[in-house]
Amino acid sequence: MILQALNGYYERMVEDPNSGMPPFGTSIENISFALVLAADGNLQNIEDLRESEGGKLRARKIPVPASVTRTSGVKPNFLWDKASYLCGADAEGATEKNQERFAAFKEFLQIVGAEINDPGFLAVIKFLQGWDCAQAEEIVGKFAAWEDVCHANLVFRLDGAPGFIHNRAPVQKFWLRFNQDRDSAELVQCLISGETDAPLARVHTPIKGVRGGQTSGGYIVSFNKSAFVSYDQTKASVAENSAFAYTTALNVLLAGKSRQNVHIGDTTLVFWAQRPTPAEDFLADLIEPSAGSTDAPDIEDDQQTTGKIRSLLQAIRDGRRATDIIPDLDESVQFYVLGLAPNAARLSIRFWEANSVGVFLDRIGRHFQQLALVRQYESDPEFPPLWRLLCQTAPLGKNENVSPVLAGALAKAMLTGTRYPQNLLSAVLGRIRTEHQVSYFRAALLKAFLIRNHQMEVPVSLDPQKKDLPYLLGRLFAVLEKAQEEAVPGTNATIKDRYLASASATPGQVFHMLLKNAANHIAKLRKDPEKRGRAHNFEIMTQDIMAEIVEFPRTLAAIEQGQFMIGYYHQRKNFFTKKNQEG
Amino acid sequence: MGYGVKLRVWGNYACFTRPEMKVERVSYDVMTPSAARGILEAIHWKPAIRWVVDRIHVLQPIKFDNVRRNEISSKIPKPNPTTAMRDGKRLYFLVDDGDNRQQRASTLLRDVEYVIEAHFELTDKAGFDDNEGKHLDIFNRRAARGQFFHQPCLGCREFPAYFELLEGDIPASPYVGQSKELGYMLLDMDFDNDMTPLFFRATMEDGIIHAPSPLSPEVRT
Numbered sequence: 001m002i003l004q005a006l007n008g009y010y011e012r013m014v015e016d017p018n019s020g021m022p023p024f025g026t027s028i029e030n031i032s033f034a035l036v037l038a039a040d041g042n043l044q045n046i047e048d049l050r051e052s053e054g055g056k057l058r059a060r061k062i063p064v065p066a067s068v069t070r071t072s073g074v075k076p077n078f079l080w081d082k083a084s085y086l087c088g089a090d091a092e093g094a095t096e097k098n099q100e101r102f103a104a105f106k107e108f109l110q111i112v113g114a115e116i117n118d119p120g121f122l123a124v125i126k127f128l129q130g131w132d133c134a135q136a137e138e139i140v141g142k143f144a145a146w147e148d149v150c151h152a153n154l155v156f157r158l159d160g161a162p163g164f165i166h167n168r169a170p171v172q173k174f175w176l177r178f179n180q181d182r183d184s185a186e187l188v189q190c191l192i193s194g195e196t197d198a199p200l201a202r203v204h205t206p207i208k209g210v211r212g213g214q215t216s217g218g219y220i221v222s223f224n225k226s227a228f229v230s231y232d233q234t235k236a237s238v239a240e241n242s243a244f245a246y247t248t249a250l251n252v253l254l255a256g257k258s259r260q261n262v263h264i265g266d267t268t269l270v271f272w273a274q275r276p277t278p279a280e281d282f283l284a285d286l287i288e289p290s291a292g293s294t295d296a297p298d299i300e301d302d303q304q305t306t307g308k309i310r311s312l313l314q315a316i317r318d319g320r321r322a323t324d325i326i327p328d329l330d331e332s333v334q335f336y337v338l339g340l341a342p343n344a345a346r347l348s349i350r351f352w353e354a355n356s357v358g359v360f361l362d363r364i365g366r367h368f369q370q371l372a373l374v375r376q377y378e379s380d381p382e383f384p385p386l387w388r389l390l391c392q393t394a395p396l397g398k399n400e401n402v403s404p405v406l407a408g409a410l411a412k413a414m415l416t417g418t419r420y421p422q423n424l425l426s427a428v429l430g431r432i433r434t435e436h437q438v439s440y441f442r443a444a445l446l447k448a449f450l451i452r453n454h455q456m457e458v459p460v461s462l463d464p465q466k467k468d469l470p471y472l473l474g475r476l477f478a479v480l481e482k483a484q485e486e487a488v489p490g491t492n493a494t495i496k497d498r499y500l501a502s503a504s505a506t507p508g509q510v511f512h513m514l515l516k517n518a519a520n521h522i523a524k525l526r527k528d529p530e531k532r533g534r535a536h537n538f539e540i541m542t543q544d545i546m547a548e549i550v551e552f553p554r555t556l557a558a559i560e561q562g563q564f565m566i567g568y569y570h571q572r573k574n575f576f577t578k579k580n581q582e583g
Numbered sequence: 584m585g586y587g588v589k590l591r592v593w594g595n596y597a598c599f600t601r602p603e604m605k606v607e608r609v610s611y612d613v614m615t616p617s618a619a620r621g622i623l624e625a626i627h628w629k630p631a632i633r634w635v636v637d638r639i640h641v642l643q644p645i646k647f648d649n650v651r652r653n654e655i656s657s658k659i660p661k662p663n664p665t666t667a668m669r670d671g672k673r674l675y676f677l678v679d680d681g682d683n684r685q686q687r688a689s690t691l692l693r694d695v696e697y698v699i700e701a702h703f704e705l706t707d708k709a710g711f712d713d714n715e716g717k718h719l720d721i722f723n724r725r726a727a728r729g730q731f732f733h734q735p736c737l738g739c740r741e742f743p744a745y746f747e748l749l750e751g752d753i754p755a756s757p758y759v760g761q762s763k764e765l766g767y768m769l770l771d772m773d774f775d776n777d778m779t780p781l782f783f784r785a786t787m788e789d790g791i792i793h794a795p796s797p798l799s800p801e802v803r804t
Contacts, residue, residue: 225656236603348607348688
């Protein structure tokens, strides 16, 4: 299922020479510098491979011979590594440990390359033989800043020859052969490819790039405690090449630059398709739409993409086909979405869904359709991204306070089309009660929740014909609040600050008192000749709403409180819309 | 086959753990043949018979869910129960111990229902008074009464399986008319052969998964 699909993605990508998917026996690492050697092993230059990104220099990702899994011991990589292995020195100088590393690096090269007869490789051997660890800082310093080099990963290049030494054909041939010889592994049937008599993968490459995980990466397949083992099977029957394929594919998908991952709460979502499809490029934008109108994109190309995504979002929200916007989209392509979350040194599968592109687009469209609500401010996003919605359920509106359970469940509801998590309602109402704020995002969440989980009909903007009692009570509260605002401007604590929570939970106790107060507020307005008209307005509005209310219920259930908040939001929004139109 | 049985099993949760994802458990999409065998054996098993699962029918849509649980990381060391039994001592194993506690996430199945079609074969342990009719009668009687040796479960001990003997037709699956590749699935463990796992390529046709015989060439290649 998951691993098979990843394996399939790897096979698909490795056939495409432009994809940059590393072949078997290699891995992609952050490399900063190349040591340029002469054929006699003399250091000629140090080439800076870093790329500038947003004013900062970042290491380049380059395929190199597969890295070893290193914990605390000394284990060298082949023809690339940190300065402490290549030069035997780092920021702390040529310590004993670093000299040991340098020796291990040299020895490993000699073991693997005993028969390699390549000028590039021989240059490296000569370089290592003639190197003095103690003078590393001085020699390197001639070509590049030592403090940059001493922590970075380095590779070798032969002066005057294109490409890196680890990429030279004879070197690669011997590296592959060395890997195969070394494998005295058991032969098993691989449960990913089904291949029989395949060499068993002992340790799977760690998966890096999952937010919140350890920097050294986490494992999907691991057996790190005795209780996790049954039938004495301490290893999964996965062949080495399959293990390489799925870990590599996942690492590429999780890489920072990839357009195929999204972070929601503590879960990192990655997605890919069985066949090439434009959906792979834009799904991230659909799940997490950028703010859009407010921040102006830098370049025209970006602007075009943003525009396209917007029209696509509008289309799928309104139930139209995505193919109207992107004609070359095949909706039947199988699509995979995988949600990963870190747990100690392991990764847990939070979410897994395989379906066609069309189904995913429909579900995302339905999610935004249910969220659709009249916006409080022009700057509010038309398509609220999940993280902004989630921040509204957290204390202080902070990302780190968002409940991971809620985040995961909300993302899941969006992508699987199932009900929203039940605790969403209480989370949103709870925040409204403590902060006395019914924001656009909160009202939108309540609306979507009531529609999807309780099959209610909730309008996008104020509906004066709607006769649901909680909705009317919400509207009435907004009218009373507005009357107070106009009669007593600049009050320290308005009735919203004091009574929003109790009015929504126990209207029977609060509304009589609020109405009495409001009578005073309206009377005050009437005495002011300039505001007489407003007083009249408020009176009519109150009467119109009150005409539908027979009796104030003693309590409102949570769902009804949700309707109350939406009524309140709609009515309040309506006041300001009218004002704008008049002005 | 004259001595086939049909058993309907269902439950609220199920986790047919994939062998490669045993720590943060992830379930297979459907019940594995070895899990089905476990349920049958819970109801009736004797050394004289060996259960062979033929087909598994999927009667509910496949639905995944996610839970986090506190579990433990170690097993009771084998010598402990041995010496405890020999010396007649009490056996202690402190479970709720911070070092021993492990929080694990599981991706499991919700609201499952299956029909297991299976038969049994007599083994070489069968005596002269063992015959197919006798064991079939015992199984059918026990299943009809809801008797079992130990609580049958859906993949993990904590997810009990409810069961009934199915005498009529097998209900239609929501997957009729569809074909779904489920990848390589665990068929069973080969206990005679150093507990080697056996895999088969599982395909769900019309909601039915055919389990091959462990001796068939597609399993042993």
